[in-house]
Amino acid sequence: QLQLQESGPGLVKPSETLSLTCTVSGGSISSSSYYWTWVRQPPGKGLEWIGSIYYSGTTYYNPSLKRRVTITVDTSKNQFSLKVTSVTAADTAVYYCARRGGYYSDLDYWGQGTLVTVSS
Amino acid sequence: QTVVSQEPSFSVSPGGTVTLTCGLSSGSVSTNYYPTWYQQTPGQAPRTLIYSTDTRSSGVPDRFSGSILGNKAALTITGAQADDESDYYCVLYVGSGIWVFGGGTKLTVL
Numbered sequence: 001q002l003q004l005q006e007s008g009p010g011l012v013k014p015s016e017t018l019s020l021t022c023t024v025s026g027g028s029i030s031s032s033s034y035y036w037t038w039v040r041q042p043p044g045k046g047l048e049w050i051g052s053i054y055y056s057g058t059t060y061y062n063p064s065l066k067r068r069v070t071i072t073v074d075t076s077k078n079q080f081s082l083k084v085t086s087v088t089a090a091d092t093a094v095y096y097c098a099r100r101g102g103y104y105s106d107l108d109y110w111g112q113g114t115l116v117t118v119s120s
Numbered sequence: 121q122t123v124v125s126q127e128p129s130f131s132v133s134p135g136g137t138v139t140l141t142c143g144l145s146s147g148s149v150s151t152n153y154y155p156t157w158y159q160q161t162p163g164q165a166p167r168t169l170i171y172s173t174d175t176r177s178s179g180v181p182d183r184f185s186g187s188i189l190g191n192k193a194a195l196t197i198t199g200a201q202a203d204d205e206s207d208y209y210c211v212l213y214v215g216s217g218i219w220v221f222g223g224g225t226k227l228t229v230l
Contacts, residue, residue: 039221046207046209046221046222046223046224047158047160047166047209047211047221047224048221049211049218049219049220049221052217060216060218061218062218063121063218064121096165098165104154104172104213105171105172106158106168106171106177107156107158107166107168108168108177110165110166110167111165112165113165
């Protein structure tokens, strides 16, 4: 059974960089067809698609976040990561990592989510 | 900037039928947007109900169905049950590998 687990600091200071890692177990991140994705949800608000990466390193980003977001993949560790620079309180959210089952498919496996709070 | 719109809230009686919609700020939703519907309960990750407009995800009861109605994607729940009370999100593929979520609909069953 595929499992995804987010990890990283739960508290980040304003203007600093948020860094999260998603560890994939029970399957290979290098499998073709799958796109590894980050989604976030501010407390009490809706979901926001952040971006996706293919195992080859091809990335796709939300245009409204593209300037501050980088997603990378480490196939040797079966992990992919998210960096968001110059964070503000508006970046406070539960961050989910997930697998897209194909280019046009759904997010079929999700991590449990991790709350990141931006505060001094 | 593409905006995907959903009804903020909806109410349905137990056993009743409700249709939630998912529209675009400009233009019509078609199957080319691969509408996908997720259900989320508090404290949980979302789970897929419908993908590619009308394909039910594995294990999803057949009282959930997806379609295109007019210029919007639609999720219909037929015979609503108490545990259908959740938040429902649609997401659309808008091209170049980019997906946009709607704001979500909070469904109350009472």
